[in-house]
Amino acid sequence: MKTCSPHRSPKDCLQAPISIRLSATEIATIQELADSIGRSRASFIRRLIERGMEAYQLDPRLTVLDEIHLKGWLANSEEAKA
Incomplete structure (x- = not known):
């Protein structure tokens, strides 16, 4: 069996x-x-x-990126209301 470098696919x-x-x-x-x-x-x-897909498969409802964007969106909408 031929092995590959850990840095290459x-x-x-x-x-x-x-x-x-x-x-x-x-x-x-x-x-x-x-x-x-x-x-x-x-x-x-x-x-x-790959890591993003793993996180999404664990809980497709809300990923870390969704949380970040949601916080930013909420902050912007609150500023717009003020």
Whole structure:
């Protein structure tokens, strides 16, 4: 059995690349986080998506991102009322 580097996915495991549009700030943040753990940007994003899907499958009603956006939306709506 051939082993693969822990930082790379096995050959032929991906069907096709998927384009993701990110802002310059988001790209810089992802690059910084990926560098800090010694992974490529693609590898880091793949793990980020996997973890997000796991969290969503545990409770599809409300994810962490939904909570963040909900708090921001509530704060903005309260400011608009004032």
